[in-house]
Amino acid sequence: MQIPFRxxxxxxxxxxxxxxxxxxxxxxxxxxxHKITIEGKLEGETxxxxxxxxxxxxxxxxxxxxxxAVDRPVKVEDSLDMVECxxxxxxxxxxxxxxxxxxxSEYHLCPECADxxxxxxxx
Ligand SMILES: [Zn+2]
Numbered sequence: 001m002q003i004p005f006r007x008x009x010x011x012x013x014x015x016x017x018x019x020x021x022x023x024x025x026x027x028x029x030x031x032x033x034h035k036i037t038i039e040g041k042l043e044g045e046t047x048x049x050x051x052x053x054x055x056x057x058x059x060x061x062x063x064x065x066x067x068x069a070v071d072r073p074v075k076v077e078d079s080l081d082m083v084e085c086x087x088x089x090x091x092x093x094x095x096x097x098x099x100x101x102x103x104x105s106e107y108h109l110c111p112e113c114a115d116x117x118x119x120x121x122x123x
Contacts, residue, residue, distance in 0.1 A: 001092040005071045005085055008036050017092055021045045022061065024096035031068070036090065039066045042099055050110035057110045065099050 001017050012029040015038075026040025042063045049056050069083040069090050083095060 003090050003092070005036070005069075005088045005090060008090065015040070015092055017096055019093065019096050019100065022096070022100055024092070024099070028090075034071050036069045037066070038069060038090075038092075038095065040064070040096075040099075042096070042103070046100060046104065048104055048108040048110070050113055051107050052109055052113040055110050055112075059108075059111075061100070061103055063099070063103055067095070069095075 001015065008028065008030050010030045012027040014025070014027050016023070016025040018024070022042055022044035024040055024042050026038065028036055028038040031037040042061055042065070045058050045060050047056050048059050067081045067083060069085050071085050071088055073086065074082050074084060083090075085091070
């Protein structure tokens with residue numbers, strides 16, 4: 001789903017997209033002359049790579065996110081949770097994918113290794 005920046009107004013609008021088994025939904029609105037705010041939630045199931053054994057496994061995700069999209073370049077120190085849309089298009093599909101990717105890049109253990117880790121702690 002792609003929406004031109006100039007067509008986004010101050011009244012919040014809902015969005016709902018599906019990327020494979022992950023659903024991304026929420027609202028977006030214009031929060032400044034060159035800025036829109038997107039608040040959403042990722043829900044579904046996705047693939048993770050275990051940080052201990054390297055095995056991939058499917059697990060549910062449920063994560064809220066909030067970010068701002070701007071239609072002009074941002075200073076590096078402001079770039080956290082900011083998406084630059086220099087072509088004037090807000091690409092919700094790529095926002096959803098990169099939010100999913102950032103959750104996948106966090107530290108994860110597969111159920112097997114997570115069990116072992118609990119066991120080690122008990123010892
Ligand atoms: Zn593992």
